[in-house]
Amino acid sequence: MVLGQIIALSGPLAALTPDIVQGSAAWFNSVNEKGGVHGRKIRVITLDDGYVPANTVKAAQQLIEEEQTFALLNLTGTGNVAAILPLLEKEGMPLLGPITGANALRSPTPPNVFHLRASYGDETEKIVQHLVTVGIQRISVAYLDNGLGKDGLAGVERAMQKRGLKVYSSASVQQDASDVDKAVAALHHTRPEVVIMITTGKATVDFIKKYNATRRGMRFYALSVMGTQSTLRALGPDGVGVIVTSVVPFPWSASSPLARDFRAAMLKSGYENISFAGFEAYLNARTMTEGLRRAGPNPTRARFVAALESMKQVNFGGFEVGFSKENHQGSRYVELTIIGPGERWTK
Numbered sequence: 001m002v003l004g005q006i007i008a009l010s011g012p013l014a015a016l017t018p019d020i021v022q023g024s025a026a027w028f029n030s031v032n033e034k035g036g037v038h039g040r041k042i043r044v045i046t047l048d049d050g051y052v053p054a055n056t057v058k059a060a061q062q063l064i065e066e067e068q069t070f071a072l073l074n075l076t077g078t079g080n081v082a083a084i085l086p087l088l089e090k091e092g093m094p095l096l097g098p099i100t101g102a103n104a105l106r107s108p109t110p111p112n113v114f115h116l117r118a119s120y121g122d123e124t125e126k127i128v129q130h131l132v133t134v135g136i137q138r139i140s141v142a143y144l145d146n147g148l149g150k151d152g153l154a155g156v157e158r159a160m161q162k163r164g165l166k167v168y169s170s171a172s173v174q175q176d177a178s179d180v181d182k183a184v185a186a187l188h189h190t191r192p193e194v195v196i197m198i199t200t201g202k203a204t205v206d207f208i209k210k211y212n213a214t215r216r217g218m219r220f221y222a223l224s225v226m227g228t229q230s231t232l233r234a235l236g237p238d239g240v241g242v243i244v245t246s247v248v249p250f251p252w253s254a255s256s257p258l259a260r261d262f263r264a265a266m267l268k269s270g271y272e273n274i275s276f277a278g279f280e281a282y283l284n285a286r287t288m289t290e291g292l293r294r295a296g297p298n299p300t301r302a303r304f305v306a307a308l309e310s311m312k313q314v315n316f317g318g319f320e321v322g323f324s325k326e327n328h329q330g331s332r333y334v335e336l337t338i339i340g341p342g343e344r345w346t347k
Contacts, residue, residue, distance in 0.1 A: 001040045004063035005074040006056050009048035012201050015230035020074050023281030026265040038297040053083035060084045073284050078102040078147040088112050092301045097284030102151045109328045114308050116330045117247040124155035126334040127221045138168040140192035144199050145172040152198030168192050177206035184210045197222040205234040212238050227276045232343040239339040246337050251279040258317030
């Protein structure tokens with residue numbers, strides 16, 4: 001059984017993707033060690049798109065036409081996934097667990113795409129709910145000037161509007177952080193109480209560092225796409241106190257059976273880096289395997305899609321996944337985590 005994943009092994013998200021590759025590999029290694037699914041071992045072909053949508057399309061065509069790939073998983077990037085949706089629909093190619101929370105990829109529901117991670121709307125709703133509950137109202141937003149950023153900004157606006165409030169101020173940032181000084185100055189001038197970051201990578205790091213250099217004490221809230229060890233290392237002491245959403249349970253939990261299973265699988269495969277991104281990919285791989293099991297010994301893409309749609313409620317050791325024909329959103333799990341001293345996550 002050949003599966004494919006197209007991710008940014010190079011480019012602005014390159015630091016994130018090794019965790020994704022290892023997380024899914026850790027699960028599939030354990031499956032293959034036990035003989036595979038219905039006697040078929042799983043092989044995953046990973047192609048690099050450099051976070052460029054045109055490259056994603058070429059890679060998808062290669063996987064479909066040359067590699068006879070059965071299904072895809074773990075694709076990264078809102079624009080990248082959007083670029084291949086027409087091809088997926090034409091070929092009947094299933095895609096499970098894209099690493100994006102964009103609402104535009106969820107409504108209307110693409111026929112062959114299944115999401116595990118909560119949407120950016122779910123994440124921003126959690127942040128705004130928390131902030132308003134503790135009495136914060138001057139909520140500003142720094143967002144990437146791309147599909148991810150604009151989708152996340154819209155999510156904050158909806159969550160604020162729901163509570164009779166408006167975004168206090170906002171500023172866009174380029175992915176390469178080339179205009180970060182301008183964005184910091186624009187938001188600092190308005191004196192917000194908190195800044196919600198709809199950003200990734202360098203843009204996140206440079207904005208927080210520049211803002212802290214201008215004014216210490218700002219409280220930053222960020223989406224799960226920022227929650228990588230590489231970002232923690234780059235932030236250093238500036239990261240302490242930043243609150244980040246997560247769309248999977250705490251990977252370091254001692255009480256979660258699922259987290260313990262993940263860490264054990266990673267250790268057995270020789271992978272040392274435990275992370276949210278790796279845990280998400282591990283869950284995508286587990287869900288893919290469950291879908292293949294339900295599709296039977298002679299699976300087709302159509303049977304696999306139908307099998308996923310039959311997964312009304314599956315509990316993976318405390319993390320529930322459920323799909324239906326009308327609903328391809330498998331989970332809305334969101335919690336808040338905090339960056340502590342020593343580049344460590346705390347709850």
